[in-house]
Amino acid sequence: MQGTIAPSTTPIPGKYWQWRGHRIYYVQAGEKHTQRPPLLLVHGFGASTDHWRKNLSGLCNDFEVFAIDLLGFGRSAKPKLEYSGDLWRDQLYDFITEVIGQKAVLAGNSLGGYASLCVAGQRPDAAAGLVLLNSAGPFSENQPSPEPEALQTEIEPPAVKPNEQLQKLLGDIVKWIFQQPLAQFVLFQYIKQPWVIRQTLEKVYLDKSAITDQLVEEIYRPACDSGALDVFTSVFSTPQGEKVDVLLKQLTCPLLLLWGEADPWVNARERSNKFRQHYPELTEHFLRAGHCPHDEVPDEVNRLLRDWVLSTVMS
Template identity: 25%
Template sequence: MEEKFLQIDGNKIRYLETGNSKATLVLIHGLGASAERWDQVIPLFADDFHVIVPDLIGFGYSDKPLVDYTPEFFSDFLEKFFVEVDVKRPNIIGSSLGGQVAAEYASSHPYGAEKLILVSPAGIMKQSTPALDAYIMAALYPNEQSAKNAFELMEGSGNDVHEKIVDGFIERMRLPNAKLAFMSTVLGLKNSEIITPKLQTISTPSLIIWGSNDPVIPINYADNFVSAIQDCRFYQMDGCGHTPYVQDPHTFTSVALEFLKGL
């Protein structure tokens, strides 16, 4: 897996890349995360796909300009990113914020993606949840206790969270402008229109994956996505919270590959 950098509108963007397939798969992380969030599934996808995993602008080790981080801003960023890496019609998997970004992109680019997988996507829920509140507090006051508490709540299983996840989050949230970009994104999501009308314009074959125990964006929001997108399937990952690809990477990859490869 190679770490690479490119420039978009004068901003340095970091991404990871692996796999030699002609078919491309792009993985888009959620709020406050980075490409590392996909660590456990990247090698599992690399046998079948050319895998590209960006740090979204404003997050990870990409630059964090002082701008309004709206869903439309991220969708435009994704379009520019695809041009820079010379990727056309990739398969896209987006988690949480990344799911909303992927849906925004698919809505405004009807032939922009081959297939779409949205994992516990944002875009419908407008009120907060205790787990999301804890995560926001951990971003604003990044220390071991606040981050550990937030990630354990988000997982929803009661199990300990790997210290690599906690330490990486703390390190990234202490980077210059990281908190500003995080909170601008939170406000951008809160003040955006509910995504349902845009979902109804998506013609890309889609799959929604949701953890049954998701305390961040509860699974009862899944039907809003499944019923709105024209060609959409649904898979519930039992016993998982907000990031099933972290908690059960092998089941997640198996379900995703079955859909992506049309098995």
């Protein structure tokens, strides 16, 4: 068995692909293997291909690996559109069919996990397997998922009791305020500041040493692009996508769940039970990490992902 390769922190140069008239940035590493499916890595809200730098370098000796910037993020175009799971599903599906050219194992973190699940569930001809790392997305019996979790406050409980009426009213007021353009502008200008980005990361990373100046800069830089505000504001107006349980009922490929158990935004054990309820044949591991285990414990994530693909997807 091949030894673990230390992941690099240096981003691999990428290239651009034209999709529906927009420039989409992606990174490709490794050589094509006739007997092994390629991997497609999909980032979370506010992140980019840079967030997978340690995984690209750690997996490219065993697989052909791609990472892509979703439309509206990273180095990809940021047009004024209605951003949704359906939009990113179509982007990922077309990328797999037009650029990769064969079924791929999709691995997504947070929002990228939900987009990858949409592909695997609704476009099964593109997915050889699915890996979800602290994936976002609502279940039918719950309130909307808090993705992007750092930007929204989930106030309304499933059933409102009399002594919770004031809390519900305040929640409605807060939601209304953040639907106003001026409030959205002010909030965006605040949360994109490097010191605020660092504070947010410190809340969701268990290993604080993984929060480097490089990481902060990689998140800050795209937030300064023209159109970034429009992408941010769409979060508050986009219709909710398909429920996770519905997508799981449509899923036919192998599923691996990797949970950063110290994630304050995602209750890993609770969501694990819900995933198992709707897709019991999954494989999962709980890791000592926060919301982004692929960046906090990349060698462990790379090993688990590699072993699972070789033993499950290819069997």
